[in-house]
Amino acid sequence: MTVWNAILALGGLGAALGLLLALAARLFRTEAAPPPEGASAGPDGEMRMAVLVRCSGGARARNKFQYEGISDCHAAMRIGSGPKECSYGCIGLGSCVRTCPFGAISVVDDVAVVDPERCTACRLCVAACPKNIIIPVPYSADVHIACSSRDKGGTLRKLCDIGCLGCRICEKVCVPGAIRVEDNFASIDFDKCSGCGDCAEKCPRKLIVDAKLDRGPRLMEG
Numbered sequence: 001m002t003v004w005n006a007i008l009a010l011g012g013l014g015a016a017l018g019l020l021l022a023l024a025a026r027l028f029r030t031e032a033a034p035p036p037e038g039a040s041a042g043p044d045g046e047m048r049m050a051v052l053v054r055c056s057g058g059a060r061a062r063n064k065f066q067y068e069g070i071s072d073c074h075a076a077m078r079i080g081s082g083p084k085e086c087s088y089g090c091i092g093l094g095s096c097v098r099t100c101p102f103g104a105i106s107v108v109d110d111v112a113v114v115d116p117e118r119c120t121a122c123r124l125c126v127a128a129c130p131k132n133i134i135i136p137v138p139y140s141a142d143v144h145i146a147c148s149s150r151d152k153g154g155t156l157r158k159l160c161d162i163g164c165l166g167c168r169i170c171e172k173v174c175v176p177g178a179i180r181v182e183d184n185f186a187s188i189d190f191d192k193c194s195g196c197g198d199c200a201e202k203c204p205r206k207l208i209v210d211a212k213l214d215r216g217p218r219l220m221e222g
Helices: 002-031 073-077 095-099 124-128 153-159 169-173 198-202
Strands: 049-053 105-108 111-114 134-138 143-145 179-182 185-188 208-210
Touching: 049 111, 073 095, 095 105, 095 124, 124 134, 143 185, 169 179, 169 198, 198 208
Parallel strands: none
Antiparallel strands: 049 134, 105 111, 143 208, 179 185
């Protein structure tokens, strides 16, 4: 009986230790904070970074079918590249949310959204996204393009109410030449961007995110 008592005691001690470790992990997850504004998120001297989900579709994107499987983006991808008609768009089942140890990502209207104030650019979410649409961006960047579609405008209109049409208006109004549209895909060269916001103002789909309106990016209102 002495041996069994010792075994039970060790088992109880192990369970208690596991509980304490889990509690410590939860406390660390809750209390962890990104660097203060202006500080570096990486080694000394590096530019502070955050991440952006290059999609604004969510509830505004058409569904191919009603997904009823487990709430995991990778699982949904196994069924015809996911439930959304747009093959480039966010699935919205929150795999990135569960991966982020800082609580910097949430799903709003079926699309993942990043809070740059809490983001440390650890890039765990980048690796977790099966669509590869979460990208590192400078924390100080004034504008972002929140769409990853490469479909032509006529096709895109049938799939999403807000996706990029590849119309090149943003490229034409950008005086510094920071925006390029190639293969219907718009991108920003942050080294050239002056932060004037002209592209966000002129975008007919209002999907270019203007981060100057507040510290956290939000969609420009029409």
